[in-house]
Amino acid sequence: MTKKHTIKDIAELAGVSKGTVDRVIHKRGKVSTKALEKVNAVLNEIDYKPNLLARSLKNTKEYHVCVILPDYKEDSFWLPCFEGIQEAINEFSAFGIFIEPFFFNTNSVQTFIDINKKVLELSPNAVLLTPLFYKETITIVNNYAASNIIVSKFNNQLETENTKNFVGQDLFKSGRIAASLMKIIVPKNSNIAIIHIDEDFKNAIHMQEKEKGFRDYFFDLANSNYQITTYSSKNADIENKLTYILNTSKNLAGIFVTTSKTYKVAEFTKGKDIKIIGYDLLDENIKYLKNNHINFLIHQNPKKQVFLGLTYLVEYLLFNKEIPAKSLLPIDIVNAENLETYLEN
Template identity: 45%
Template sequence: MTKKKYTIKDIAKMAGVSKGTVDRVLHKRGKVSDEAHDKVKRVLGEIDYQPNPIARNLKRNKVYRICVLMPDWQIDPYWQPAEQGILEAINEFSAFGVIVDQYFYHPYQKESFTSKSKEILVSKPDVILMAPLFQEESIEILKECRENKIRAALFNNYINTLNGEIFVGQDLFQSGKVAAGLIDKVVSKDATILVLHLDKEDHMELKEKGFLNYFDERDHSNHKILSEAVPTSHQDELKKQVAQLYKSHPEISAIFITNSKSHKFVSLFSEIANSSKSPVIVGYDLLPENIDYLNKGQIEFLIHQKPKRQAYLGISYFAEYFLFGKEVPSRMLLPIDIITSENVTYYLE
């Protein structure tokens, strides 16, 4: 049975008041006598009246603005799925008065991040959704957001000093533990394991801490764990540093690479390793190059961080808050999916 839709005129007639009185009660504006207010509320309760927030927004021509601050996906392809998630959210919510503006910064330049963030702050949006690669600079931006009463949300990279901001992403500490568990199951006892940060960022330390915590909790573990941070901006320098690392530790049997750049290491391995046996490699993210090496057996596992889903949710949570009054979760932690050559095709769109 279809539920009857009541108009303001219907409610006014049932309550014995004017349409203007009903409008003021519904929208909580203007003066209404206690008697008239009670009459209207009683009728609303009887008919189980539910306002249509989307229609109300369109009628008022109310526009909400969300600014997205993220690394330029044309420089670092890891962020391309996040761009797709943003475009998907734009297509879904722009017709209802939710405007999304994108600001891209250079992923390796703090000045670019700061410059773009200040552009956003000057424009005074309702929400800033950002992927914070630079911790100190990001903390400063969050502070300015609070001072200017701009709501802030983060995706992908977590900041330990969050104070009321929203986070959408994975539990990075736990993902490090997952990587350690995978390696522990496939290497021999007393193995030498390398934690490799390619172009190290602050959030990678959380993954390493989780990785180390896994072994600290196991009394039987006697693995030797090394940690190195290597820049990848110059291929020759990367090759030189990794070669030196393998010269010093030829016994390395497994490598945990803490971001999406596993393919950069794998592409050099045959040139730098003296041993014919390849190490077990656990990395992150479904970049085409990583998938290629996964299918060739040169990467054993990839942890899928779902950047597209992260970016989409960051926008949709606030869009649904504006349109429907839905509560925005303070933290949304996505599942940690383990990708192998056997299941990778199910994750490709």
């Protein structure tokens, strides 16, 4: 894909200011002959084509959109989300859209509260939010609404008023699909564990919905007697928890991990005949998927979630285009055989 160069990129390549590049591109104001030659040389080299629509919107109102998500430096699942934000910045900055990311710690509700308070004080036009903590999100969304700030959600399917849109997967169906896969690869009427890692289950709707879907599938099976047990663990204590599970759960045949920490389970159970299904194409998960220590991963496409959520907000702000209340992405099933097609994309 051809790189979309921003005015900042062109300025750095030409060794001039962004203002100089802007004056050259839009043919306004005075520019020295030397600077003009430098900028034009770069424009020719990158085959720059000005966006006519962006030009027509140049003097219209500027908009501020904030994205609130977990820190990708602490959990690599969120790195594609950050990449999606950067892609949106490159795509929409020429339209007068200022997109700004803010990060919180998934293990600290207080950081989630604090960062949303900071964003509220900035009075942006819109917020794209990861509603990781249910109770706190309700209050936060209402605060944004009281300040006439538009809110959309991604990743976590949280039903709440005063939001424009949700982009992500149907997490209940995601759980059912995981269960249908598990049924195929474990013996009939065997023992299965559901493991939630590193989040407060009572306040994490995404975990609850996945488990509900998983259990619902097996509940609907006629003449079956699968034994399903749920466990929760902090990441730091996962080895002790898994030791306990393996010692107390006789004939354990399968484990369903509801988060991207699937590799933690695969690492510990390596060499045992236990089937594992989890989430997300993290490098660590891919390693065990390739070795068949993880049997299936459900790809949630976080980068697309963020980019699509931002696109809806931008089109609403610029063109008053209606935003769909819900945008559900496909539930992609990845195994060792089709992994490369996802990595290529």
